[in-house]
Amino acid sequence: xxxxxxxxxxxxxxxxxxxxxxxxxxxxxxxxxxxxxxxxxxxxxxxxxxxxxxxxxxxxxxxxxxxxxxxxxxxxxxxxxxxxxxxxxxxxxxxxxxxxxxxxxxxxxxxxxxxxxxxxxxxxxxxxxxxxxxxxxxxxxxxxxxxxxxxxxxxxxxxxxxxxxxxxxxxxxxxxxxxxxxxxxxxxxxxxxxxxxxxxxxxxxxxxxxxxxxxxxxxxxxxxxxxxxxxxxxxxxxxxxxxxxxxxxxxxxxxxxxxxxxxxxxxxxxxxxxxxxxxxx
Ligand code: HEC
Numbered sequence: 001x002x003x004x005x006x007x008x009x010x011x012x013x014x015x016x017x018x019x020x021x022x023x024x025x026x027x028x029x030x031x032x033x034x035x036x037x038x039x040x041x042x043x044x045x046x047x048x049x050x051x052x053x054x055x056x057x058x059x060x061x062x063x064x065x066x067x068x069x070x071x072x073x074x075x076x077x078x079x080x081x082x083x084x085x086x087x088x089x090x091x092x093x094x095x096x097x098x099x100x101x102x103x104x105x106x107x108x109x110x111x112x113x114x115x116x117x118x119x120x121x122x123x124x125x126x127x128x129x130x131x132x133x134x135x136x137x138x139x140x141x142x143x144x145x146x147x148x149x150x151x152x153x154x155x156x157x158x159x160x161x162x163x164x165x166x167x168x169x170x171x172x173x174x175x176x177x178x179x180x181x182x183x184x185x186x187x188x189x190x191x192x193x194x195x196x197x198x199x200x201x202x203x204x205x206x207x208x209x210x211x212x213x214x215x216x217x218x219x220x221x222x223x224x225x226x227x228x229x230x231x232x233x234x235x236x237x238x239x240x241x242x243x244x245x246x247x248x249x250x251x252x253x254x255x256x257x258x259x260x261x262x263x264x265x266x267x268x269x270x271x272x273x274x275x276x277x278x279x280x281x
Contacts, residue, residue: 138209
């Protein structure tokens, strides 16, 4: 039996096209997010990406002054903030503003004391039940890994191009889009009571969190604009750092390894030529 190449190619193409239209962003059906995340030009994107420490410090400030009222960041200790460029004294001062539970003491009792840099940043609630009660039944997710946990599907053909552009910023792009994406629900769209319409939300048309940011609510001392847009970028970058603090080391090591492999291949090729030179007649 002869292989019918054009037929097989046609079938493969058809399969790929159906994958495309079946992607998360197809029009009409109940697919979320309703809108594809916006793209931000992050300092940490691409093979040579690095953190913008000023941005991470501002992001921490937005987190501490706004988001920390509801969201914990359990895996980050105060001393980790040193990586954002805060001095040791600054980290100590930040920690000293918090109380943590310690113990038991010699009487077997737990007690509160001022936090030190070695402590994890304490969250706003004692447990998720308390968090749910305070937030209308919805638990604000912990920030430690959220920037990695939220990655809307990119659909065909984007996910193919992503391999070449090394796009891996779906998380911070998603968070930025969500924070800047609140709008009035369109006519005729019913949303559950106590929720807020946001076409960028990954799990439905509306979420339990009201827009937490607006222009001017956090003051910056480095002259950066005090706008919703800037706050959203900064806090998303900070959350990406929390989720992958060693991203910049990984990228710079990866880059050096590629250069090394390149030089190594040239050397191997030259060695091979030299070794087999005498056999060439
Ligand atoms: C008043 C409490 C409150 C504050 C303040 C708050 N959030 Fe939330 N947040 C919530 C709640 C509740 C949810 C869960 C929403 C849901 O699942 O419907 C949530 C969910 C989220 C999510 C997850 C959305 C998803 O895809 O599931 C992100 C991201 C987020 N918040 C970011 C932030 C940022 C950044 C800040 C600070 C600028 C902030 N939040 C401030 C209560 C809050």
